[in-house]
Amino acid sequence: MDALRDALGSWRREPAHYLPLARSSNASTVFDFPPSSLDDPEKRQRRRSRSGSASAGLAAARRRSASLDDDSRDQSPSRLVDADPSSPVDHPHWSRRHRHVLAVVLAIAAFAGVYSLTTPEVLEKARTTVGKGWDRVTGGHFSSTASKESHYFPSSDELPPGASTWEPACSPSTWSSGNWTPLDPPLRPHTSIWDASPDFHAGACAQNWHRGAWYLGVVPPGTEPGVEGEAQADGQWPMSGYRRRAAGYRWQAGSETCQAEVEQPWLAREGDEEDEGTVKLLQDLVDRGAWLIYGDSLSEQQFFSLSCALYPHVRAVWPYPSMSEWRQVKEEHLFLLPDSPLVKSGKLRVPEDWDYDGSPLVSHVRTDHGLAPDELISLFETVHAKSAPRAFTALYPNLTSLPPFSPPEALLTDVETFSPSLDYTLQLFLRPSQYRNISTSISPSYAPSTTPPDALEIERQATRSGSYRALIFATGAHFSARHFNLPFKPEGGPNAQIEFFDLALRELLNRFARALESATEEERSGKEVVVRPTTMGHDDCHDAEGPLAEEDEKKSSWWSWPDMWRMNEHGANIVRDFNHPLITWLDISRPTNLRPDAHTNDDCLHLSAGTGVVEGWTHYMAYWLRERAAWLDQGR
Template sequence: MSHPRLDRAINQMHPIMGRLRTRRGFFVAVTFSIVLIFLYTTASGSVSPSEWVPDSLRFSKGGSGAASCTPQEYAQGKWVYRPYWTRPGPLTKTDPVNFKVDESLPHPNINMTGPESVLKYARFEGCASSREFHWHLAGDNEGQFDRFPGPLEWEWVPGGNCGKEDGLREWNVEDVLRELVEGGGWLLVGDSVTENQFYSISCLLYPHVIATPDYTLSQWWERDWPQNLYLNPESPLLKDDDTVLLTKHKAAGQGRRKITPPPGFNITSTPLVTFRRVDLFYSEAELKEMHRELHPEFYTEGKEFVLFGDEVNYTLSPDVYLDIFFKPLPEGNYKTLITSSAGHWTTNNFHGYHRESEGADVATSTTGLADSKNPVMGYDGLLQFYGEVVERWANKIQDAFDVHMGKTKGAGYPPGREKEPQAIVRAYLPGHEDCHKIRQPATTIPNYTWNWWNWGEIWKFNRIWENLLKLNEKAGAKPFKNVHFLRIDRPGRLRPDAHATGDCLHIMAGAGVMEGWTHYIWHYVSREVQRLTA
């Protein structure tokens, strides 16, 4: 097949070849050779012209002046049906308008024969974490096998600018791992739903990561054990790829560059992702002290007030997990702190706010704010305390980041490589009532009939974060520069069909909800933060 640009370049090479005896002529010939390769690869369609520009020299996606993919735009999308066998991976990118199933392709047998089938439906190669392996994949109940592959055949297509070429970053495991190693890892602190996300990440990054602890070695374990993902020493990403130089995304002689860990990085002791169980942002002792200080009206003379009920909370002081976050290499290399917590902020857990006549977790309403004689009970009172707690938390995190940057800025890094730490607060996701009776995504967020636990109030907890961390329009800057709230709960709220087998709060890995959280958080910290600070 002939290409006009290629033919012209070849014809122009003949007179040049005669000047190779001079240094200048040699330089001209090399230059034309590069042009020739460029014209051939772009004309043949194997490489687009933009792919010849190294990532480090491109205009940063999401940077100032570029199209962005904001949390609001990401959340304003829709679930699109896509049979699992048409999806090359767990986070595919589909054009919802033009995509059509090729009915000429042989349809695979979709009968689920055992728990291991879920991995095939989810397009996972495997999962590194061994913690409740089949429970996380919702493959632990044979009575619900008829659900599959249904929940794993939907793809989230975000809205707004996210679908544009320079919008949402396309998921690429190689890029994610390189940035976790070279740019800094993630520390996840939260409750069991955040632990669900950690498990999902262990599937997205498999087989390039290994997980600890190994839960198959013992039948006894605690829910607050630290969990880690480490770079797998056998990962091919630790080796240069010298075999493929001019395929798509590998143009200009840029074969896959091996991951280059920073000085001091240790494959066996430097985590890429860590999960710590933190239900309430603070320890119970700190919350009790904080409550007594902020709300003396609950502790009047002759009145015994107890803040917590009998529920067990797995939680830590921020001092503990900030110490983990700032550990230097080789023990730590974190740059992103990720949290989400509201599920344990119920009037059953915080039993001091409970009204005996109205049930432990029924939303109650009182008017006015607390004064020295009349404490506000029910969820109005608890939400007020929650707002006070998270404001202190955001201040504490930002102050810790500022101190850390002041002490270490530029130390040990070549110029331009210092990366500021970021804290990401993901909007909390409530559950769905009677979820196991539903077999497809909803098109509108379902209403609650019984309002179990605090599910009907979760939007109020999220609104507190939204108001706290929104842009300060008068000052023209964020009040908390390195603390961000991501309102990306809508995709999950539209998935009553995607829950684990035993309850209607936790989400199964592979359904696209938690994988979408991870995808967007990665995009946000690597692209949107640059745009916000430009």
């Protein structure tokens, strides 16, 4: 183990700047380091010395192989006694039997060394130690020392010390440690869907063109939600009793501070007046910048929820055609309305030159995995790169044990992956007024023919004056056998699906960091990247009669849901180890995990908007980003 530890330790470096994970999309990917990043002259000299010894040993071995049976060689004991113990020594007196024994011993030692690379201790060592040096490929660690050497942000003028460890008065863990309490009085039977959605005061949603009945939990889906148990005309259907019962609870945060600062602002209303939480969020979106929600259908549900909670102050736009029979939307935006009651009354302060048609307040870009299909294929190929070091393969033993796919596209199943390239989203986040191309290869829904010129123009105009504050990212549910031809263990043990999630998340974090590095100070000013855990499904959710008191992983045993628990655990560690001051793992998953009773009516993974579950994400994110901004203002 000491030798292995030394071998792993030799990969520790303080790189002068970040390196791309892969420079090409084929199996001959080269992993390279800038010469200045290797280490100091003394270490380089030690490496040269070791290299010299190794060369001498190789030469000696060649001499031995040519003359092992030559009895004329000097075999005097003095030759061995006087030899430098650090240099190779020939042993011409060894018999063939001795050599065979030595070969067996060396083979056993080699096997033990390879086997040891997959032990939990070594994997943890690789994750926490090697990763600090090879941040592009292994651990994805942010080095403050390297940042200073390469003029990396943030300088003391941009970000105060302690940004990586900062927490507000109500931390994510404290807020999440509360419980769901029943409404008093409870909702009556035959109530409307809007009365069963306490955060949706206006009785409508800005995003009203797409899957609204499904989002709200109305089944079978209809054009407009009706009243529970009441027959509707024109194909409309009532809300279910399951959905009404789900709305009968409110989140009681884990401390008085959390309840007062996070939850109470969304409850305080007088008559038709808007609640304080909505006003504060809208003001922050105007003053500080928009939210860019980047994720799958679970993230899409947060966008829909916001379109209801912020109505009638916002309108929705979707520039691109929808995809597949399920009508997924590639990208959508919420814009402030000039005739909003808050704008008209002056309660919402808006600059006189505000661009109501080109400054989104909230945007959502659909992505199943964070990366486009061709990016996922290139990423998988890195595990088979000939130059990939042992420290890399130690982190991904299940992936590296698999043969390369031929053709490479065989990694993907026939189920289409919905995602633009990550560069597209980062361009939107940092430079929303500039050109970007949403088309990608492989995925039919992102072929150039699916994006007509008029859609590109609508999208360009929609963000011409945009400014984003937060990139809110989540993934996990689509890392499964449904999308990837990778082996997995249904019981939730280590498997290639989870390792591919780990690899993809590290790549995403590195590219987030590189994009922020390459941005100008003005472009990255005030920016935050927030990574949210993925959402758990619950077995037999429609039989649930109410919230759980504590999380129960055993209630999430269907499909790939056990893997999603592991992905969240790994994700928390990976983001923590990355240690970037502008990238945060926001663990607010516990309230969601306690709600088997709040899913949609036709599946047990997605959540019904309006029940307070998805709205809770918004409550805490709004609080966290507001407190973070105030803390940064004080430190500047």
